[in-house]
Amino acid sequence: MSFLLATTLLLSYLSHPTHAYTLHGYWGANLAQNQYPSSPTSPSAYTEPSLATICTSTPYTHIHLSYMKLHFDVLNNSALDLDAHCRWPTNKWAGYPDPVKGFNVLDCGNVGLDVEVCHAAGKKVILSISPMDYLLTATRAEASARNVWNLFLGGTSSYRPFGNVVLDGVEVRAWNNDPNPELYVVFLRTLRELMDGSGRSGWVISGAVSCIYPDYLLGPNTLNNTLLSLLPTAFTHLTISMLSNPATCGYSSNTAGFYSHLTAWATFLTAASPNTSLVVTLPSWYTPEWVNGATGDYVRLQSVYEAGFWERVKAVGGFGGLAMQDVSFDVLNRPCSGNDSITYSGVLWGLLNGVGGNGTRCAETTNVSPFGGGVSGASSTAATRKAAATSTLKVEPITSDGGEALGQMWQVVLPILVVPIVGLLLRG
Template sequence: MDLLNDRLDSKVPAPSVTKGRRRRIVLIGVLVVALIIISALLGYFIPKNNSSSSPSNVTISTSPTTPTNTSTPSITRNSAKKLFGYWGQSAVGNYVGPLGLGTRPIPASEQQKGLAYYCDLGYYDVMNLAFLYKFGGGDVHWGLDHSSLGRYEVDAAGGISANFEGTPISTDAFLQVGKDIQYCQSNGIKVVLSIGGDMHSPYNLIPGDGARLANIIYNSFLQGNSSARPYGSAILDGVELDIEKTGPSFTSEQVILLQTLKQLSPKSIFSAVPQCFLNGVGMDYNTGPVIKSNPELFDYVIIQYYNNPTCSYPFGFNYPEWTNIFKGSLVIGLAGDDTSAITGGFLNPGQLQAVLDQVYKDPQFYGISVYDVSSSNPSPSLPSTYSQTLRKALNGERVGSGYPPQGNFTTEHQWAARCAGTWGYANETCSLDSCKDNWSCADPTKMCFMFLQQC
């Protein structure tokens, strides 16, 4: 009250000798009041703001909608180099051991786990769903195969069914995958549909199939609408072409497929998965012509460096040639273990390090894909930590001593002089059987590799 009186008093005439003094007192009083008001306001607002946000050293976590892996990842993703994981085919169930087929059975309970489990490991940047294995042939039928989970089928009339090895099952299992997709995406992981797959799968491309398939994919897996949406409301981040056979219309229809999808879903990711083998003509026969004619359609290319011994380390690794074939981002496709690459190509940590020593600093090197997540992560019967090794390597850690420069380039005609269960197994042990001088081995479960003769 005194300060207010002083402020009022300053308007009353006063003797000239005290006038200056009173003016100073009023000014000081005003400043004091202003400081008090400012302090009060700060005291009120700062706590309010702090109460609505978390301190910088606290992380808020939410419970996932899907039961997932509860273990804490020992490493985290590095945004510079990507790790792509294939999910859906349960490669761990191939039942292939060092001595051939059927020698390493894996119990069903230890095979493919739910998609969210692998996303929770913290290794992967992108998950590829394998495979849309059936489509084309002039109508709108299609099929989705997730191996140990089952198949989701749509017939030419639009009828929907699901089965496991021919036995009808509920479509709820696929809806659960949709929830896992959304969970993975909420954690920054892209989820992409892989179409094609094995060359023996029942897919075909005849004139008109490219546009038809583009609309099926858009309506069933991307932003469109359809009664046939196996993953429910989940919207995938993109599509990759893993086409492993060819025909008169395959190239043109793949181009139309991608062009149509880019128009329908311009923000989606698009890629291709060629075999590394260049067939003497400078390209993979299947997706190679599309990559060569329309490179602008692809965000990146995954080169399959397994089941392709003529172009894989340590006997002809041809990544430098691919940097000239496609000028964009390149991903090195590897196997998750020996059984995931039955005809060879698995790289142990030393071989992996040798490959990364060659490519890591190349500006086109985008990352590694692993086929698949079931065979490259731990289970009681398969204590593999290969995906963790890949993640560490991509983060810049050394995972092995590396190997000397690779051997000479080989051709298919040189494979017929050595026999072994798998390429990796034979190369590591050198316990090679005697071989024949033709295309067959005494044991039909074994392959022949002449280039191992000096192992």
């Protein structure tokens, strides 16, 4: 082994944590337009920043394109809707029939270019499958899987929404009470076979479940006919949505329930699929109805600081990261008094990856919007909203004097450790 190679390997090991957390964001549904719609004084509704902007100015590691809305459109292709970023009829394919269920496959070349920007920035981009229609037969389930493969992943089609760009994977987010959960087993098994046969590795397969264990559609269940009953190891990530059930597992409404249900999911994964990363999904905004949440779901920074939030969450077996529902609100939520450049997810991400609860704590403001309104609401012109949301989204590290001193110490200690260890490697 050469000296250079030995040094490189050692430095690489010492400079990288043994566990890398991930930060997921749901982008495309543009939920913030519900709070900031068009009006006589603001003719343009708020639109979240472009995918390229999000990938180059935020710490998100995984972007979930939200959403694939139908398994089968008018011509039996996968139907997509990304709100103002790509929607029917603005982005319809020339000559394509009008939708009969509200959605169709779309021509989203602009988003495809942004996906390339995300890939260049080292970010993963996956398709979140949240269908309104059911899978009625095994044949249809296989057909839907092949559609997803051909339209978004490694296959070919005349109607690929993002052109030749290949997404990094999918998320199964079937919250439509489909009465046939076993058909999603057929769907995912087919898709997994296509992935495995592609010669490409590193595919992401995420499953999104409610906080209540077990999940209605993904399971696991006693009938042993769900994805988590039969194919738990197929998932690279499982996102636990801590929203919409405040009495059961809303953090502010039932803190004990929040942790007990999170622990139940962790216990299951530890036994059934220990390599699957458990990701905790939190609302990114304090007004619950706009993030598909409920009063009591939002975790205020004060709670994070005082209740040892991250210490308890990170202690849950298999914990691998955090997800925000959704990006459009997260980029507006600037919770630090006197510092409107850092987002809600930026603060949580800094604490998670920095020095934990001992890090510098920003004073939480009651005005969590960069353009006014406080926790009871916000108002501004459309121009101001867009300017605030598309400005540079700076993510500042949450550190302390102790953290800085620790970094300086390693600059001195690291060479002392490297030299003798490298010598041992060379003699070996």
